[in-house]
Amino acid sequence: MKDLRHHFEAPLRTTAFHERIAAANVLNEWAPWAGYTTATVLEDAETEYTAIRNTASLYDLCPMIKYRITGSGAVDYLNRLTLRDVSRLPVDAVHYTAWCDDQGKLLDDGTLFRLGETEFLLCCQERHLPWLADSAIGFDVSIRDATDEIAGLSLQGPCTAAVLTEAGFDVSALKPFRIARYPFQGSTLTISRTGFTGDLGYELWIEPGLALPLWDRLMEAGSYCGIRTVGSTALNLARIEAGFITTNADFVPADQAVREDRVRSPYEMALDWMIDFGKGHFNGRRALLKERDTQSGEWAFVALDIEGNVAADHAILYDGRDREIGQVTSAAWSPVTKSSIALAHMRRPYDTKAKGGIWAEIYALRELHYVKLMMKAEIVARPFFAPPRRRATPPGRF
Amino acid sequence: MQSFDAIVIGGGTNGMACATRLTKGGKRVLLLDAADRPGGAAIGGDGASGASQMPLAHLLMMLDPRVHAGMDLDQHGFSYAATDLATTALSATGDHLVLEGPAGASLSGSLSDTDRDAWATLRKRLLTYAEALVPFRALTPPRIARKAGNDMLGLAKIGLGLRRLGRDEFREFLRLFLINVADVLEDDLTDERLRGVLAFDAVLGSWLGPRSPNSLLVYLNRLAGEAAGTRAALALPKGGMGTVADAMARSAAASGVTLQSGARVERILIEDDRATGVVLTTGETYRAPTIVSAAGPKQTLLELVGARHLDTGFVRHTRNIRSRGGAAKLHIALTARPDFRGADLATRLVIAPDINAVETAFNATKYGEVPERPVMEIVIPTAHEGAGADDPHLLSAIVQFAPHDPRDGLDKARKQMLANTLGVLEDHAPGIGGLISESELLMPQDIEARYGMAGGNWHHGELSVEQMLFLRPFADVAQYSTPIAGLWLASAGSHPGGGISGAAGWNAAERILSRVAA
Numbered sequence A: 001m002k003d004l005r006h007h008f009e010a011p012l013r014t015t016a017f018h019e020r021i022a023a024a025n026v027l028n029e030w031a032p033w034a035g036y037t038t039a040t041v042l043e044d045a046e047t048e049y050t051a052i053r054n055t056a057s058l059y060d061l062c063p064m065i066k067y068r069i070t071g072s073g074a075v076d077y078l079n080r081l082t083l084r085d086v087s088r089l090p091v092d093a094v095h096y097t098a099w100c101d102d103q104g105k106l107l108d109d110g111t112l113f114r115l116g117e118t119e120f121l122l123c124c125q126e127r128h129l130p131w132l133a134d135s136a137i138g139f140d141v142s143i144r145d146a147t148d149e150i151a152g153l154s155l156q157g158p159c160t161a162a163v164l165t166e167a168g169f170d171v172s173a174l175k176p177f178r179i180a181r182y183p184f185q186g187s188t189l190t191i192s193r194t195g196f197t198g199d200l201g202y203e204l205w206i207e208p209g210l211a212l213p214l215w216d217r218l219m220e221a222g223s224y225c226g227i228r229t230v231g232s233t234a235l236n237l238a239r240i241e242a243g244f245i246t247t248n249a250d251f252v253p254a255d256q257a258v259r260e261d262r263v264r265s266p267y268e269m270a271l272d273w274m275i276d277f278g279k280g281h282f283n284g285r286r287a288l289l290k291e292r293d294t295q296s297g298e299w300a301f302v303a304l305d306i307e308g309n310v311a312a313d314h315a316i317l318y319d320g321r322d323r324e325i326g327q328v329t330s331a332a333w334s335p336v337t338k339s340s341i342a343l344a345h346m347r348r349p350y351d352t353k354a355k356g357g358i359w360a361e362i363y364a365l366r367e368l369h370y371v372k373l374m375m376k377a378e379i380v381a382r383p384f385f386a387p388p389r390r391r392a393t394p395p396g397r398f
Numbered sequence B: 001m002q003s004f005d006a007i008v009i010g011g012g013t014n015g016m017a018c019a020t021r022l023t024k025g026g027k028r029v030l031l032l033d034a035a036d037r038p039g040g041a042a043i044g045g046d047g048a049s050g051a052s053q054m055p056l057a058h059l060l061m062m063l064d065p066r067v068h069a070g071m072d073l074d075q076h077g078f079s080y081a082a083t084d085l086a087t088t089a090l091s092a093t094g095d096h097l098v099l100e101g102p103a104g105a106s107l108s109g110s111l112s113d114t115d116r117d118a119w120a121t122l123r124k125r126l127l128t129y130a131e132a133l134v135p136f137r138a139l140t141p142p143r144i145a146r147k148a149g150n151d152m153l154g155l156a157k158i159g160l161g162l163r164r165l166g167r168d169e170f171r172e173f174l175r176l177f178l179i180n181v182a183d184v185l186e187d188d189l190t191d192e193r194l195r196g197v198l199a200f201d202a203v204l205g206s207w208l209g210p211r212s213p214n215s216l217l218v219y220l221n222r223l224a225g226e227a228a229g230t231r232a233a234l235a236l237p238k239g240g241m242g243t244v245a246d247a248m249a250r251s252a253a254a255s256g257v258t259l260q261s262g263a264r265v266e267r268i269l270i271e272d273d274r275a276t277g278v279v280l281t282t283g284e285t286y287r288a289p290t291i292v293s294a295a296g297p298k299q300t301l302l303e304l305v306g307a308r309h310l311d312t313g314f315v316r317h318t319r320n321i322r323s324r325g326g327a328a329k330l331h332i333a334l335t336a337r338p339d340f341r342g343a344d345l346a347t348r349l350v351i352a353p354d355i356n357a358v359e360t361a362f363n364a365t366k367y368g369e370v371p372e373r374p375v376m377e378i379v380i381p382t383a384h385e386g387a388g389a390d391d392p393h394l395l396s397a398i399v400q401f402a403p404h405d406p407r408d409g410l411d412k413a414r415k416q417m418l419a420n421t422l423g424v425l426e427d428h429a430p431g432i433g434g435l436i437s438e439s440e441l442l443m444p445q446d447i448e449a450r451y452g453m454a455g456g457n458w459h460h461g462e463l464s465v466e467q468m469l470f471l472r473p474f475a476d477v478a479q480y481s482t483p484i485a486g487l488w489l490a491s492a493g494s495h496p497g498g499g500i501s502g503a504a505g506w507n508a509a510e511r512i513l514s515r516v517a518a
């Protein structure tokens, strides 16, 4: 085994796809993600975004934290850990879920893959091994951090079904949130129809040793439509349009928050639709029942359409011009909707009754000087962008 | 089947006090105990005498006066064989020091006048502080939260009591609150025997050495107890500790409690997030809308309830309740009266020659080792009553410190602990080894197995500053209630801690009666 004492010599690790991504990263723009080097932009963020929305894009998912959860108690364990009823998740299906601490405050959200009757993969943004391990007390279950064992690749865009077919993986029957397996060079490629773009797309899971051959196969298959490697900047834009939240961007996990008022419950992040009070006990259940019954949630999570074309990152929100009522967490100028969109925390009850209208205080940096803009905002439905092609089965050919 | 308003799990002194108080409050109560007789650590022999028939607890010093009076114990066969027991700080040379009266009100033996005066001053101060803690014992601990339903009047009174100390004394109280007992004793006293016996008393039943922080506070807790109406006194029940158990059982029955022995609860039934009953190891099920557990909090929450009904953070807190046992119990039968170099056998005998002897004995346990020279408290019940001409003399000793996690395994450690203990006894009572006809040494692990105390800990969970009052056993469950509706805690693991007392059970019952509609 490698001498772990030398870990500091390489503070960031590289992923199984690094070789290809480094070659494509002409701007050499990198950022750390969960201990790995990942590309933010390779060539041009707008072009990369355009690939996501118009053709096909490849994004390196390796750093996403993955926990393998197995054992006869896995369903009971996950039911106690997470908000949704895991017994209703079929084998070879995926659901989006979240989990809370004792106080009913969010620790993280993620996707839960049911790979077998008693075998699951939980994917998320932050690391939670101590919490997951302590949650296992009293359950017949074993938990392993499998982040390094699986190379993950996100293939997103309207042409992706066609690209996969071209590559020899027929996904025409694969429905959203379902999993299928394909032979690949003596191993198994697992494909789930999932993604973070709100568009047609797939996530591919392969043993790390076959990461590069898979990459090459897809690149070749997608060359007809101009498939592109994309970085996190383009992906982030797509995910905001899709209305998805990111841990530590849109909420602070309860176990990391230092300030008392930063923690959020599922009610306060519009995730309460996940809560299944009927399934038996789960972490935070008593606190959440109380929150439901006393309507004690202090925050609402809303989608905003803001006038103008300056992204409202971290804008403070006002009722009228002076009463502070909230904060923008993620914002962008959305190319596909042609509007300035944002996700925001809003103090209740201003999400329903801001008498003076909602205003966003935006600082636009114009040649070294900030210009303060007060822009009218309106609460709109989330997602901002939801093309029918994302759900069509079989997917349309583009 | 008879129906009950409440089921109390565990018929130790706390369980019996709780069940009786609930019955007097109008509840129909079923009390289930795993052992073949009620009483827990107070169970005595059933007539036959012998080493293995001796109760775990051997002296009364914490009996709650509300329990004593409220259970009419005097009407049910309880009385004292000795009150205001003196303590002899044994010397291996026969130069004993005797502490007479409650907490050594007077000292006899060779001792300098300076030490006598210093002790008088220190003793007075410690008793004053202990007195300020007394009212807390009979109170549900407050919760540090808004609208927590605190007993504001009770708290105000206690606040007033502390205020009455005066500014300088209050400052001194705060200074001493978290200090280690060794520092205090070394500051004020010089006599090794006196410092040794006081250091021993401070850490008796704790997993602390006299140089461990907060060790003075547990001493104050001990001084806040009482026996036979006298603060900080020690007493011996007539007929031994077993009569306390028997009197409580009779009182419980007389008040209408249905007591069932030999009934080990395997799990607590939880339906719709409410405790609704219990299932015994035999499979029998009993139901009631209120379930009270006077078995320890760790066992209750982790085993009888189970983690799946609890939140992960809560399970962490429960598992982290510190509950290491450091006290072993020695029972021996002797063919003749032992001679501790002339010491009065009708006193409590303490072998703890100086502070460092206690600290050194504690040190060993940190490394899983048996101390070479353990320290101990000895009671010879047959010096008070009962020993007929042909009966053996009995010796009961609490020996510290036994390793909670013996490095070389339990059996080896037990043997070594017995040998080392007998070695120390031999030095103080030459020839005693030859008189032993029967002996038994219970290690903390044995105590856990026999009595069900987590880790064999005296208090069902260490009584130390971070596990006291509104932090006992931890903040979420410090008011006897639990996150599971209808489930309550009532053992020594809850406030105000252990001892043959009944205080925790009584407090829990009062809390339940005030919270649960008739």
Ligand SMILES: Cc1cc2nc3c(=O)[nH]c(=O)nc-3n(C[C@H](O)[C@H](O)[C@H](O)COP(=O)(O)OP(=O)(O)OC[C@H]3O[C@@H](n4cnc5c(N)ncnc54)[C@H](O)[C@@H]3O)c2cc1C
Binding pocket: B009, B010, B011, B012, B013, B014, B015, B032, B033, B034, B035, B038, B039, B040, B041, B042, B056, B057, B058, B059, B060, B061, B062, B205, B263, B264, B265, B266, B294, B295, B296, B299, B327, B328, B329, B398, B447, B451, B452, B453, B456, B457, B458, B459, B460, B490, B491, B492, B493, B497, B498, B499, B500, B501
């Ligand atoms: C070595 C040692 C010496 C001590 N000496 C003294 C002393 O001299 N004086 C003193 O005041 N204190 C002494 N103590 C402390 C005292 O014994 C305890 O603090 C006290 O017994 C606690 O009372 P309790 O009723 O809470 O628990 P316990 O007395 O432990 O009683 C608990 C009861 O619950 C029952 N139970 C447990 N689990 C179950 C289950 N699942 N189902 C049904 N029943 C169950 C047990 O059978 C037991 O009867 C000593 C402690 C130790 C370890």
